[in-house]
Every structure is written in structure tokens, then in C-alpha cells.
Amino acid sequence: MPAKARSRDGARQDRAAATRELILVTAERLFAEEGLSVSNRQVSAAAGQGNNSSVGYHFGDRVELVRAILQRHSPPVERLRAELVADAADTQDLRVWLGSLVRPLPEYLASLPGPTFFARFGAQVMVDPGYRELAIEDAMSSPSLHIILGRLDRLLPDLPTPLRTQRRVMTRQLMVFTWAEHERVLAEDPNGPHLDWPQAVAGLVDALTGLWQAPVSD
Amino acid sequence: MPAKARSRDGARQDRAAATRELILVTAERLFAEEGLSVSNRQVSAAAGQGNNSSVGYHFGDRVELVRAILQRHSPPVERLRAELVADAADTQDLRVWLGSLVRPLPEYLASLPGPTFFARFGAQVMVDPGYRELAIEDAMSSPSLHIILGRLDRLLPDLPTPLRTQRRVMTRQLMVFTWAEHERVLAEDPNGPHLDWPQAVAGLVDALTGLWQAPVSD
Known part of the structure; x- marks a missing residue:
């Protein structure tokens, strides 16, 4: 893979890891303060994700989010x-x-x-x-x-x-x-x-x- | 009010009280076994209510259901x-x-x-x-x-x-x-x-x- 493509790929992985971390921190706070009935959609919105399904994209289902x-x-x-x-x-x-x-x-x-x-x-x-x-x-x-x-x-x-x-x-x-x-x-x-x-x-x-x-x- | 209307009214109240009781018992069991994220719609369905909004009709909101x-x-x-x-x-x-x-x-x-x-x-x-x-x-x-x-x-x-x-x-x-x-x-x-x-x-x-x-x- 040429160096430029590798670096683009690395940047994309960094962004994904940062988004994942942001979702984890946000979900933990929302669950702690408001309870487990908070929806994945609410977690995505509170984490500033334009895409309502970003929890699903990064974690699969709710159980995997809780496990993470x-x-x-x-x-x-x-x-x-x-x-x-x-x-x-x-x-x-x-x-x-x-x-x-x-x-x-x-x-x-x-x-x-x-x-x-x-x-x-x-x-x-x-x-x-x-x-x-x-x-x-x-x-x-x-x-x-x-x-x-x-x-x-x-x-x-x-x-x-x-x-x-x-x-x-x-x-x-x-x-x-x-x-x-x-x-x-x-x-x-x-x-x-x-x-x-x-x-x-x-x-x-x-x-x-x-x-x-x-x-x-x- | 004529006797017949009173008795119709009484029967309607009995039915409402029975439905209320059925929703209470069902909701308690579902919350106990599956958690508080069970929806009002799921409670209505499990209580055999054709109308999905029967929890709302009988209890107003979720807080009133829990209180009841x-x-x-x-x-x-x-x-x-x-x-x-x-x-x-x-x-x-x-x-x-x-x-x-x-x-x-x-x-x-x-x-x-x-x-x-x-x-x-x-x-x-x-x-x-x-x-x-x-x-x-x-x-x-x-x-x-x-x-x-x-x-x-x-x-x-x-x-x-x-x-x-x-x-x-x-x-x-x-x-x-x-x-x-x-x-x-x-x-x-x-x-x-x-x-x-x-x-x-x-x-x-x-x-x-x-x-x-x-x-x-x-």
C-alpha cells in the first residue's frame, strides 16, 4: 500500500477509535444519570453524532455497548x-x-x-x-x-x-x-x-x- | 339516572377496574423479569389489550404506572x-x-x-x-x-x-x-x-x- 493510503487509513482508524471512546463515555454518563432505558438514538445524539445509528455501527447491539x-x-x-x-x-x-x-x-x-x-x-x-x-x-x-x-x-x-x-x-x-x-x-x-x-x-x-x-x- | 343506565355504567367501571388490575400485574412481572426498559406498548400487548395505548389510557404516563x-x-x-x-x-x-x-x-x-x-x-x-x-x-x-x-x-x-x-x-x-x-x-x-x-x-x-x-x- 502506498504511504499516502496507509496514512489515510491510519487517520480513519484514529477517528473511529475517538468516536467509539466518545460514545462509551457519553453512554456511561447517560445510563448513570437517567437509567438504562435511554435509547441508542439518545446516546448517539448526546455524543454529537449526526448519524442516529452510530451506536449500532460502532458496537453492534446494546449488550455489546454495555460490555464495552x-x-x-x-x-x-x-x-x-x-x-x-x-x-x-x-x-x-x-x-x-x-x-x-x-x-x-x-x-x-x-x-x-x-x-x-x-x-x-x-x-x-x-x-x-x-x-x-x-x-x-x-x-x-x-x-x-x-x-x-x-x-x-x-x-x-x-x-x-x-x-x-x-x-x-x-x-x-x-x-x-x-x-x-x-x-x-x-x-x-x-x-x-x-x-x-x-x-x-x-x-x-x-x-x-x-x-x-x-x-x-x- | 334510570336503573338500566346506572347498571351499564357500573359494568363499564368494573371492566375498567379489571383492565387496570391486569395491566398492573402484567407490568410488574415484565419489569421484574425483563427490566424497566420494557415499553408501555409491550406491557399493553402482554396484558392482551388490543389497544397499544391502553397503559397511557389507564395510567397517564410511566411514572404513574410505577407509582400504582x-x-x-x-x-x-x-x-x-x-x-x-x-x-x-x-x-x-x-x-x-x-x-x-x-x-x-x-x-x-x-x-x-x-x-x-x-x-x-x-x-x-x-x-x-x-x-x-x-x-x-x-x-x-x-x-x-x-x-x-x-x-x-x-x-x-x-x-x-x-x-x-x-x-x-x-x-x-x-x-x-x-x-x-x-x-x-x-x-x-x-x-x-x-x-x-x-x-x-x-x-x-x-x-x-x-x-x-x-x-x-x-
Whole structure:
């Protein structure tokens, strides 16, 4: 291919990547602020795309758009989680391992400039029956998460399996919805009386430690 | 008005009330199983209404439909909650008051015949930015809930206000999402190894007791 054609081709790919990124950022914000019933057409318009079907062109269908938003944030969160696992090493301290479970997402969000939308987006995806499996699949694709869950399994109190499952589900719910709520409060009332990210992380680790160590009543 | 016209009028009102009820039940199920992005047109069709705009005719807009689904269940839940408040009387037992907070919804759902959808519907309404205020307004319209929250305020450990708020939010989230998940598991795997409703209620009260009594770390 002559150099000129290659450069034209490169420029076209750059433009497509930039448009894709713009659609991802816009869709995440709209879903976070207005809900998953926002249409692809509304996303295209808000991203300044003259073509109403640009979401379809760049992502195929809605499921692929949601998957791409999830995957956009996975690598940096996974890097933080892997560091926490390395730091925890061989400790038997339940709080440290609950911390390695809880901390990656809020520490990543706190590191981003400006308001974030990903926690609220994630909460809606987690609750919507059409996307729930996708969100779980994305979360469980993390190698370091499996290490953490394995360590917690050995450290957590010995409970009958269905009760253990119930507490595991409660833990997952608090990990998702606590950050969605924290993000919402920060966005709506940035100067209000609220916990900062590290205080909120410590508060959730305390609460989960209490939840797991709670005695089982008759 | 002659007797015959009155009776024609009564029959028309009965038919309208039956159609309204059918749309409510259908919409709750579709929202629970497929998410809030299900359209009014899909709800009308699934309710067997030849007229695609029957949701609009009977409920005005989508917000009024969601409000009507919430309000359909409020009175029986409120009756159960008022009974629990009367039974708790003057006790200072934290578990009893957490129980009066947690038990009304699952005990109501457990009393219904067949599969239920309201908990999953409620979880989605609670997470969607467009309906969140409506769900909170509906919940807070319960007189007995205010009595319970006042009693808990005096019984719960003395914490700095933002941490207290964080634990209150976590409690609300677990009250909503625990039952949505329980309902989903019952629907998808009715014979699987899961807690029954009373065991799940006891498990949540135990977990919340541990969560509230957890010491605050530095």
C-alpha cells in the first residue's frame, strides 16, 4: 500500500477509535444519570453524532455497548486488585482480605479526575435482568478476585452453606450499591457532609467485618 | 339516572377496574423479569389489550404506572408493619426493632400464592435515577416506619453522623436487594438449596445486627 493510503487509513482508524471512546463515555454518563432505558438514538445524539445509528455501527447491539463500558474500566481496577493481593501476601487478617475485596473499585474511582459515573452505571447493570449475567461474567473474569475469594473462604466463619451464600450475596450487593450511592451523593451535593473515599472504604470494611462475624441466631 | 343506565355504567367501571388490575400485574412481572426498559406498548400487548395505548389510557404516563404498582402493595405491608410495632411495644431489644424493619416485606411476599415479582420490581425502581425519588417517597409514606426509625435511632450505637448515615444506607440497600435476590433464586431454581423465607429473614436480621454493632476502626 502506498504511504499516502496507509496514512489515510491510519487517520480513519484514529477517528473511529475517538468516536467509539466518545460514545462509551457519553453512554456511561447517560445510563448513570437517567437509567438504562435511554435509547441508542439518545446516546448517539448526546455524543454529537449526526448519524442516529452510530451506536449500532460502532458496537453492534446494546449488550455489546454495555460490555464495552464494563471492559473499559476492568484493566485499571484489576491492576489495583493485584497489588492489594501481593501486599496482603500470607496474612490471616480478615479485615485485610475484606479490604482487598472492597478497595479496588473506590480507589480507582477516587483516582479519576472530575465526577465519575461508573459506579451508578454498574449498579443499574447489576439489577437489570437483561445485563446481570454480563456484569457477573465481567467481574468473575478477574484472576485476582478468585485469589481473594479463595482466601476469604478459609478465613470467614464456618456457617451452613445457604447462610454463607446469603452473606456472600449481601457482601456483593454492598460492594456495588455503596459506591453507586457514594458517587450519587458526591455528584448531587459535592460540598455536603459526607465521608471522603478512604473514610467510606473503612466504613464498608468495618460493616462487612461485623456482618460476617455476626452470630447466627436459632 | 334510570336503573338500566346506572347498571351499564357500573359494568363499564368494573371492566375498567379489571383492565387496570391486569395491566398492573402484567407490568410488574415484565419489569421484574425483563427490566424497566420494557415499553408501555409491550406491557399493553402482554396484558392482551388490543389497544397499544391502553397503559397511557389507564395510567397517564410511566411514572404513574410505577407509582400504582408500588401503591398496590403498600397497604398490606403497612398492616404487617403496624402489627410488629404494636408487638414490640416498649422493648429495648435492637434485634426486635431491626426485625420490625426487615420483616414486613418478606412476610407479605411469603403470604402470596405462587411466584412473586414485587421485590425484583422494587429493586429496579430503587436503582433507576428516574424512579428513585418515587420509591423513597412511597416507602416514607408509612407511619409505622417512622416509629421504627425513631426507636432504632435511640437503640443503635452512637456513631459520627456520616458513618451512621452510611450504615443506614447499607441497611436500606440490604432490605431491598436481599429480597430481590431471594425472589429471583426462588423463581429460577425453586427446588435448589436455599433458605426459606423465615430463615432468610433471620439471616438478614443477624447480619444487620452485626453490621450496626461493628466497631469503628481508626
